[in-house]
Amino acid sequence: MTELILGAGGMLARGLAGERPHARSLGMSELDITDPAALARAIVPGVSLVWNAAADTRVDLAETDPSHLAVNDVAVGEIARLCRDAGALLVHVSTDYVFDGRAGRAWREDDPVAPLNAYGRGKLGGERRALASGAEVLIVRTSWSFAPGGINFVDTMLDLAASGKAELKVVDDQRGRPTFAPDLARALGRLVAIGARGVVHFANAGETTWYGLAKEALARGGFPHVRLVPCTTAEFPRPAARPANSVLDTSLYERLTGEAPRHFTEALDEHLRRRAETAGAAAT
Numbered sequence: 074m075t076e077l078i079l080g081a082g083g084m085l086a087r088g089l090a091g092e093r094p095h096a097r098s099l100g101m102s103e104l105d106i107t108d109p110a111a112l113a114r115a116i117v118p119g120v121s122l123v124w125n126a127a128a129d130t131r132v133d134l135a136e137t138d139p140s141h142l143a144v145n146d147v148a149v150g151e152i153a154r155l156c157r158d159a160g161a162l163l164v165h166v167s168t169d170y171v172f173d174g175r176a177g178r179a180w181r182e183d184d185p186v187a188p189l190n191a192y193g194r195g196k197l198g199g200e201r202r203a204l205a206s207g208a209e210v211l212i213v214r215t216s217w218s219f220a221p222g223g224i225n226f227v228d229t230m231l232d233l234a235a236s237g238k239a240e241l242k243v244v245d246d247q248r249g250r251p252t253f254a255p256d257l258a259r260a261l262g263r264l265v266a267i268g269a270r271g272v273v274h275f276a277n278a279g280e281t282t283w284y285g286l287a288k289e290a291l292a293r294g295g296f297p298h299v300r301l302v303p304c305t306t307a308e309f310p311r312p313a314a315r316p317a318n319s320v321l322d323t324s325l326y327e328r329l330t331g332e333a334p335r336h337f338t339e340a341l342d343e344h345l346r347r348r349a350e351t352a353g354a355a356a357t
């Protein structure tokens with residue numbers, strides 16, 4: 074039986090490829106998930122498991138360019154329908170941005186969804202299509218991802234510091250749980266191994282703000298001299314609104330698997346080690 078990883082090249086897909094060496098990884102050039110004919114050629118009887126790690130994650134662009142919907146919403150329905158027909162399990166990944174951020178506690182799987190931005194609405198559309206498809210589906214919502222080689226907040230901060238920036242202004246009134254994509258890949262594997270279905274939240278332990286995450290990343294990454302200036306969301310306007318509280322509650326994951334996610338600072342240290350190794354290899 075064949076396993077497919079869609080969206081190869083992305084942060085999560087790379088982690089999945091490491092966890093599932095027997096799986097076939099397909100990047101956009103081999104399989105564009107917005108092409109229904111290409112999907113129909115790939116997801117056929119004999120495929121037992123599809124890991125959909127493909128997504129258009131350009132949150133701000135989504136406000137003005139609706140093309141994200143083809144990837145994050147419509148294609149997920151098509152993938153799910155083909156999985157149903159092939160008898161394959163679909164593992165799909167969604168986001169903390171399906172919530173409006175107004176709860177005074179961490180978000181549980183069955184809390185009401187009310188996305189504040191177009192990206193969140195598109196991802197929610199994808200969730201709903203997958204759940205309505207009649208396929209066997211596991212949807213894992215995650216937040217604030219980072220991993221070597223991806224476009225992510227942690228690397229942006231480290232790259233700015235490495236380029237000589239002496240001062241960085243960072244939003245300090247949005248709270249969330251940073252997540253190391255390779256840890257998410259391992260978590261997805263554990264959930265599949267125990268037969269989990271429906272919606273489950275996963276994020277690394279420890280909640281912080283973007284400012285708090287930048288502080289940890291720069292201190293651990295060898296840039297303690299960069300001056301970090303906390304600011305409010307209003308002082309740093311972006312095209313897409315972000316939830317003030319997007320902390321995900323992972324107690325369902327912990328109950329199901331019997332394991333607690335490690336703290337994000339431990340994952341940050343691993344990320345920094347891997348980043349240094351890659352930089353070292355590139356320099357030789």
Ligand SMILES: NC(=O)c1ccc[n+]([C@@H]2O[C@H](COP(=O)([O-])OP(=O)(O)OC[C@H]3O[C@@H](n4cnc5c(N)ncnc54)[C@H](OP(=O)(O)O)[C@@H]3O)[C@@H](O)[C@H]2O)c1
Nearest residue numbers: 080082083084085101105106127128130166168215217218
């Ligand atoms: N990154 C985050 O902070 C975050 C937070 C919460 C949830 N998530 C979710 O986590 C999942 C994994 O994302 P990630 O963090 O690994 O993001 P990522 O690094 O941006 O990876 C997404 C991958 O999907 C590919 N892709 C885009 N359009 C495609 C298409 N039409 N067909 C095939 N592949 C396509 C991208 O290719 P190109 O690079 O060539 O465009 C990229 O390699 C997604 O479902 C995302 O919504 C991410």
